[in-house]
Amino acid sequence: MDFFDNHKKLFTTAAAFFIGLTLLVAVIPAFETDKINQPLPGAVPLSPAAQRGKALYVANGCIACHTQQVRNVDMDKVWGKRPSVAADYAMDRRPDLWHNTATLMGSERTGPDLTNIGNRQPSKDWNLVHLFNPRAVVKESVMPAYPWLFIYKDNPAKTDIIVNVPAAFMEGKTGKYVATKKAMDLLAYLQSLKQVELPDGTTAPEFLYKKAAAKTETGAGGASADGAALYTANCQSCHQASGEGLPGAFPPLKGSSVVTGDNLELYVGIIMNGYTGREKEGFGPMPNVGTTANLSPDEVTAIINHERTSWGNSAPEVKVEDVKRFMEAAKLSAGQ
Amino acid sequence: MVLWYLGCATFWLLLGTTVGEYLGIKFVAPDADSVAWLSFGRLRPVHTNAVFWGWCSLAMLGLANYVVPRVGNTKLASYKMGWWALILINLTVVAGSLCLMAGINNAGGEYREYIWPVMLPFAIALVLSLINFLNTVARRKTTEIYIANWYIIAAIIFTIVIALVAYLPWWQNGLGETIAQGYYMHQGVGMWFMLFTLGVVYYFLPQQLNKPIYSYSLGILAFWTQILFYTLIGSHHFVFSPIPWWLQTVAIVGSMGMAIPVIAGTTNFLMTFKGGWHKVSGSYTLPFFIVGIIFYFTGSMQGTAEAFRTTNLYWHFTDFTVAHSHLTMYGIICFFMWAGIYALVPRLTGKEPPQILVGAHFWLALIGLMFYTVPLMYGSTLKGMLWMQGKPFIDGVVLMAPYWVWRAVGGSLMWLSHLFFAYNFYRMVVKRKEVSVAATAIKKLNPSLNQSL
Numbered sequence: 001m002d003f004f005d006n007h008k009k010l011f012t013t014a015a016a017f018f019i020g021l022t023l024l025v026a027v028i029p030a031f032e033t034d035k036i037n038q039p040l041p042g043a044v045p046l047s048p049a050a051q052r053g054k055a056l057y058v059a060n061g062c063i064a065c066h067t068q069q070v071r072n073v074d075m076d077k078v079w080g081k082r083p084s085v086a087a088d089y090a091m092d093r094r095p096d097l098w099h100n101t102a103t104l105m106g107s108e109r110t111g112p113d114l115t116n117i118g119n120r121q122p123s124k125d126w127n128l129v130h131l132f133n134p135r136a137v138v139k140e141s142v143m144p145a146y147p148w149l150f151i152y153k154d155n156p157a158k159t160d161i162i163v164n165v166p167a168a169f170m171e172g173k174t175g176k177y178v179a180t181k182k183a184m185d186l187l188a189y190l191q192s193l194k195q196v197e198l199p200d201g202t203t204a205p206e207f208l209y210k211k212a213a214a215k216t217e218t219g220a221g222g223a224s225a226d227g228a229a230l231y232t233a234n235c236q237s238c239h240q241a242s243g244e245g246l247p248g249a250f251p252p253l254k255g256s257s258v259v260t261g262d263n264l265e266l267y268v269g270i271i272m273n274g275y276t277g278r279e280k281e282g283f284g285p286m287p288n289v290g291t292t293a294n295l296s297p298d299e300v301t302a303i304i305n306h307e308r309t310s311w312g313n314s315a316p317e318v319k320v321e322d323v324k325r326f327m328e329a330a331k332l333s334a335g336q
Numbered sequence: 337m338v339l340w341y342l343g344c345a346t347f348w349l350l351l352g353t354t355v356g357e358y359l360g361i362k363f364v365a366p367d368a369d370s371v372a373w374l375s376f377g378r379l380r381p382v383h384t385n386a387v388f389w390g391w392c393s394l395a396m397l398g399l400a401n402y403v404v405p406r407v408g409n410t411k412l413a414s415y416k417m418g419w420w421a422l423i424l425i426n427l428t429v430v431a432g433s434l435c436l437m438a439g440i441n442n443a444g445g446e447y448r449e450y451i452w453p454v455m456l457p458f459a460i461a462l463v464l465s466l467i468n469f470l471n472t473v474a475r476r477k478t479t480e481i482y483i484a485n486w487y488i489i490a491a492i493i494f495t496i497v498i499a500l501v502a503y504l505p506w507w508q509n510g511l512g513e514t515i516a517q518g519y520y521m522h523q524g525v526g527m528w529f530m531l532f533t534l535g536v537v538y539y540f541l542p543q544q545l546n547k548p549i550y551s552y553s554l555g556i557l558a559f560w561t562q563i564l565f566y567t568l569i570g571s572h573h574f575v576f577s578p579i580p581w582w583l584q585t586v587a588i589v590g591s592m593g594m595a596i597p598v599i600a601g602t603t604n605f606l607m608t609f610k611g612g613w614h615k616v617s618g619s620y621t622l623p624f625f626i627v628g629i630i631f632y633f634t635g636s637m638q639g640t641a642e643a644f645r646t647t648n649l650y651w652h653f654t655d656f657t658v659a660h661s662h663l664t665m666y667g668i669i670c671f672f673m674w675a676g677i678y679a680l681v682p683r684l685t686g687k688e689p690p691q692i693l694v695g696a697h698f699w700l701a702l703i704g705l706m707f708y709t710v711p712l713m714y715g716s717t718l719k720g721m722l723w724m725q726g727k728p729f730i731d732g733v734v735l736m737a738p739y740w741v742w743r744a745v746g747g748s749l750m751w752l753s754h755l756f757f758a759y760n761f762y763r764m765v766v767k768r769k770e771v772s773v774a775a776t777a778i779k780k781l782n783p784s785l786n787q788s789l
Contacts (some may be wrong), residue, residue, distance in 0.1 A: 004480060004481065004556075005479050005480050005481065007470065007473045007474060007481055007489075007580055010481065010486065011489055011490065014486075014490045014493065014559075014563065015490075015493045017560075018490075018493070018494050018527075018562075018563055018567060021563070021564070021567035021568065022497060022498075022501060022519070022523075022567060023568065025519065025567065025571070025583065025586060025587075026501055026515055026519035026569050026570065027501060027507055027515060027520075027584055029515050029516040029579075029580060030508065030511075030512035030513075031506075031507045031512065033510065033512050033515065033579070033580070034509050034510060034511075034512040035512040036505060037509070037510045037511060037512075046662050056439075057444075057446045058443060059378075059440070059441050060375060060377045060378060060439060061375075061376070061378050061380055061381060061436075061444065061449075062377055062444075063377075063439065063444035063445075064376070064377050064380045064381075065376075065377070067653060069577050069578070070578055071575075071576035071577060071652075073576050073649060075649065075724045075726065076576075077726075078726065078729075081738060083576075084577070084578050085578050086510070086511045086578045086579075088578070089510040089511050089513075089514070090509075090510045090511075090576070091511070092509070092510050092513070093509045093512070094505055096507065096597065097444055098452070098453070098515065099441075099442055099451065100442050100443035100445065100448070100452075100503070100505070100508060101443055101508045101512075101513040102443045102444055102513075102687035103443050103444045103445035103446075103510055103511070103513065104515070105445075105514050105517075105574065105577055105655065106444075106653075107521075107573055107653070108654075108655075108657065108658075109444060109653035109654070110655075112729050127621050129762070133367070134366075135366070135367070138730060138736075140728075140730055140733050140734050141364045141366070141733065142362075142363055142740075143366065144362070144366060144375045144376045144377065145366070146375070147370045148370070148371075148372045157697025208576075209428055209649060211368070211724075211726075224440060229727060229728055230728075230732075232728035232730060232731070233727075233728035233729065233730075236730075238356060240392070242621050254514055268740050275411075280441050280444035282766050292370070300356060309778075
């Protein structure tokens, strides 16, 4: 056949076929989304420090293990309040002539999703220790350590930002590690990663593939949730599996008067709204973990009862009804 | 010149997989070093890009520099262009690897981590190769263009298009970048490596079996359906993401459509084998072809299976993807490349590698690949189930620990096999003292045969 035997016709046809399909599935859709893409009204542009932090995020290949997309499936609920929408990426643009727009969505989740990390883990202390060596706060972590973002000083100046490195990771040194500008930039970027509220009147896309049915068995205090697992997921990275916290950064729950005491209102309030009451003792502020993670009264009760009965704590268990009442109160006080 | 291509490719294989092996170890011992240039995030793209652009691409182009003129019964149009392409590609991989380690990364998108000035020499090399091959085809002495050249030349044309889509900036803000990335990463593997390699196989497999290809028509069918379906499937890497829902659906349908070219290709290769199976035991190239064909079928079908929405729940974001990419890039592309190299180099040099060492290469690579991928697939399926149950994230990390050890073990075996391969390549190329009777006789009888290709 002439067509098959004429290399010009053959390869021109193949190329045209391929280019046509390419336009249809890549170039045109990309153009279209670009045209209609606007950031959400509540979105805040990155600060200069966060901008530099984002460049570090790209340079060090963080994208290889961390995604920034909450898929519209039920299992991704732990990473954000709503599924990601196109507008969330509208401000991600080409930074300069040499680099392309950052591939933020990622394709591997060897580490946790970071879409909402600025809300989920805003603590400066935690993030710096974690960057210095992730295993200082999460024993099982396989994330690389970034010691070159920190400098060792025997006598740090007052203006230096000291990192609370646990003794086991100091290799016998007696001075302090202080954060470099790069570490602070990266921290600024991580802290800037917050899911923006959709404007009033807009409904978020639904989470699909919902779990079939809730468990029916009821555990401690009438709560049906698994307190130990919830503790691991929401509390452990700071307060540690041992409940002992991290000296100089995160207070212990073991033997804590709030955990074992009778002031349930305070206890629930701390979980839902965060806490700054122990900053004078050198402990960082606690973020509003319960609200960020959208914990239900059942789940909060399970966590509280887990904490009240672990690591040698032996306080009586609390009831879902009480927790629910104080959660509503906490919601009101947060709104004020 | 072909030997130089293959030699450079072998070098990048060794270097790229040494890096890969080290990365695998880092999953088991994350504090193995604390040097910025060697940190995981920076080295990972060094590994992938070195084996992609350094090893596979040079091996493919090296073999093609032989196949393209050969099937047209003519000579390569320009050796000069060939040499330039080789130099430019090496330049890209050297500069790219150093840049990545220094923290100069395009945007983090997989396989386009090299910034554009670094990727530019590679693109020029592609254009040079295209011109050279087209000129070679234009002066062919046969009427028809053999199917191998359809695949090879189309792959180069398509890859130039793909590179342009990936590196031109005008449609890449916000979500546009994601769409371009999905397109690029999958067209890169499917239209560059897979299409090109199929072309190489269409030459070497019949040649090694000393039989014609079973069906020319099946080859043509696979060619056009591959273009039709493969081009559509890039977005299946972003299922459930905010990119348009219809685009995700198109990608999933396209992934299902890929069954047609894959089945056509596999049938064609296996039917070519028919009646020639007895030759397998006496050949050290045919086992590589068989493994490549098996993984071509299973690996590609696995890709289709991964694209569905339900399977995405289990497997997306896990190490399943890593296992899949190794089953395909390694199981298909690398095994076919080795088959081609073992078939071609002894013809060019008249020197054969020691059979026992080829065997060692083959079995270590195959067993290593199995140790690498099977535990990863099993572990990551369990991990996906943990995620779906809403278990704490760290539980998944703890769960994967033993499977990551297996992966490192498998990776070590694969790496070891490459040492054998490199030695075999050395034995096939470098002159040895003992005189080969046959080669000397041929040399005396026909001095013109002695020119190096």
